[in-house]
Amino acid sequence: MPPIPGSGLAKGLAVTLRTMTKKTVTAQYPDAQPELPPRTRGVIGLFEENCTVCMLCARECPDWCIYIDSHKETVPAAVEGGRERSRNVLDRFAIDFSLCMYCGICIEVCPFDALFWSPEFEYAETDIHELTHERDKLREWMWTVPEPPALDPGAEEPKEVAAARKAAEKLAAAQEQAAQEQAAQRQAAEQTPAAPEQPARQEDEGPAE
Numbered sequence: 001m002p003p004i005p006g007s008g009l010a011k012g013l014a015v016t017l018r019t020m021t022k023k024t025v026t027a028q029y030p031d032a033q034p035e036l037p038p039r040t041r042g043v044i045g046l047f048e049e050n051c052t053v054c055m056l057c058a059r060e061c062p063d064w065c066i067y068i069d070s071h072k073e074t075v076p077a078a079v080e081g082g083r084e085r086s087r088n089v090l091d092r093f094a095i096d097f098s099l100c101m102y103c104g105i106c107i108e109v110c111p112f113d114a115l116f117w118s119p120e121f122e123y124a125e126t127d128i129h130e131l132t133h134e135r136d137k138l139r140e141w142m143w144t145v146p147e148p149p150a151l152d153p154g155a156e157e158p159k160e161v162a163a164a165r166k167a168a169e170k171l172a173a174a175q176e177q178a179a180q181e182q183a184a185q186r187q188a189a190e191q192t193p194a195a196p197e198q199p200a201r202q203e204d205e206g207p208a209e
Contacts, residue, residue, distance in 0.1 A: 030122075038146055040119040041102045045142035046093055046135055050114040053088035057106035057115060065099035066106060067092060067132075093135040098128050116145045 027034060036042075053070040069092035075085050107115045118141045125131050157165075 036119045036121075038119075038149060039117070040121075041104065041117050042119045042121040043097065043117075043123060043133075043141050044095055044100075044107065044138065045116045045118045045145050046138035047114050047116065047142055048090065048093070048135060048139055050112045051090055051093065052112055052114075053090050054111065056109050056111065060105050060109045062103065062105065063099045063101055065096040067094045067096070090135070093138065094132055095138065096132040097123070098131040116142065118142070118144045119146065120144045 053068060055068060058064075058066040058068050068090070070088045070090050072086045073089050075087055077084055104117065107117060120141050123131075123133070
């Protein structure tokens with residue numbers, strides 16, 4: 001059945017009439033900050049202490065907008081006679097947000113939880129070259145990262161938390177058992193009567209002359 005002529009115009013006018021009766025709400029930004037969802041993808045924050053310079057985020061980035069520089073340092077042996085080892089030290093960690101497409105792959109592939117999403121979005125610049133932010137700025141954004149949402153009441157306990165809890169409970173049980181054994185030994189020692197002292201034997205004196 002062909003559409004009735006003018007039906008599209010009638011629908012458009014109906015929408016206009018409905019919106020004309022509603023009050024217009026305008027957010028007075030920047031005086032009134034918007035309420036952003038907890039999973040907003042604003043910028044990427046860097047938790048530098050967790051970064052091991054594995055370069056995985058830079059290799060997996062489809063835009064190649066992550067720049068990392070590092071050097072190796074020799075760490076002395078932890079014990080005497082041990083062997084020295086080398087470690088990577090982070091010199092530079094920068095992200096070019098003029099190239100970043102906010103896919104989040106770098107955050108997902110990081111095996112040490114060094115990158116996080118921050119809802120911060122006020123980082124516009126007048127020059128596109130200034131959108132390459134270094135690790136100091138990325139670290140500042142780390143403090144704007146919201147706390148992770150709480151688990152559902154019926155959700156399973158994370159494996160890491162469960163393993164840590166079981167280890168702590170096992171250690172506490174072992175310590176409690178050791179304390180009980182020590183208390184029982186002290187109590188048994190207190191209840192055991194002391195042996196009477198034996199009088200010193202005198203040597204028989206020989207016949208008097």
